[in-house]
């Protein structure tokens with residue numbers, strides 16, 4: 486398994502361009518199942534999760550080509566079941582269920598596993614599909630869904646931790662070809678969900694309330710192909726901003742949309758990080774010392790849970806106490822023990838991590854556990870004195886396109902070491 490070898494202490498300097506959003510492109514690829522026509526999806530990041538989703542679509546019978554950041558997907562003849570092993574291995578594939586069911590009237594997918602950050606239930610996805618008229622049979626780790634034809638209805642999709650991002654996408658896609666009007670209440674408002682809605686509208690779907698907690702979808706008979714560009718990845722942008730600030734660098738970030746992460750910019754400002762908008766790009770500097778800042782992760786437009794680990798890495802460098810509270814997932818502090826191996830002082834109290842920042846970090850071997858925890862360890866390694874080796878960076882490759890190349894272009898001393 487590959488690892489990153491990082492010599493810390495070099496301020497990042499230069500320019501970086503943000504790739505397309507992983508969490509938008511995965512449901513967009515599922516939405517292509519809704520039409521026999523060809524869908525062209527541009528600005529697609531070359532990630533292992535995207536290549537996985539390509540294999541899943543091909544196992545369903547789709548023709549998929551992926552080159553130079555453009556996906557061409559044609560789901561002319563598809564079947565309602567795919568390669569279970571593939572589907573089981575990637576949670577994000579649950580969002581093929583809605584499109585398959587509404588187009589074919591039957592579908593079966595494997596129940597997605599949980600992961601280190603939480604049990605990742607799908608009860609809200611299933612609640613929405615049953616409300617639309619699906620008959621579900623769950624056995625042997627598979628969900629078999631059947632319908633005589635989905636019928637529009639009103640569905641409240643809020644759960645114990647607020648709205649569901651992929652659940653909203655799944656039900657919106659199912660409703661796009663259902664008979665009648667569907668109202669989704671407590672819909673997720675994340676930019677990635679808006680991207681799915683805009684993609685569906687470009688295919689001829691009728692959706693209003695995009696970006697609001699109430700989506701109204703009027704079913705149509707069929708959808709046509711489209712040519713669509715994915716939004717930039719706001720989580721990657723925030724990751725690079727935290728890295729620039731952690732190394733006291735001066736980085737120009739191209740292609741990000743700051744309106745997609747206003748909550749993060751607000752906290753970064755509070756922490757003493759300067760983010761200026763210059764000719765369509767963002768310039769990140771950290772003129773003085775970092776200051777502590779408290780963060781609570783919330784559904785959009787609150788502070789995103791996917792930036793919690795990266796921001797914590799930054800706060801280990803801010804003299805004082807920062808309280809970081811995780812309200813979306815039940816165990817998203819796997820990075821804490823590893824940050825402590827680099828000398829960070831963090832105590833976990835229930836849903837909160839109390840970060841006593843300000844002590845310099847020193848390099849050590851650390852283990853990545855999930856996608857965003859890996860990013861936090863890279864940020865800490867870039868700021869730490871000495872050498873940090875981040876093991877199991879296959880986690881990182883799921884959601885960051887050629888991260889080491891982008892960081893090296895900014896002057897980081899980082900190399901990928903082929904695993905033993």
Ligand code: EPZ
Pocket residue numbers: 507508509511577603604605606607608609610611644645646647648649650651652673790791813814815856857884
């Ligand atoms: C999406 O996951 C993202 N993944 C996650 O990003 C992100 O952290 C999450 O949204 C929250 O923003 C993709 O888009 C591929 P949820 P999703 O359903 O849709 C509970 C990353 O690092 N819930 O919005 O699976 C759930 O347990 C990944 O890029 C239910 O209770 O997340 C959680 O507590 C990690 N029942 C909360 O809702 C359900 O049926 C939010 O989950 C569904 C979810």
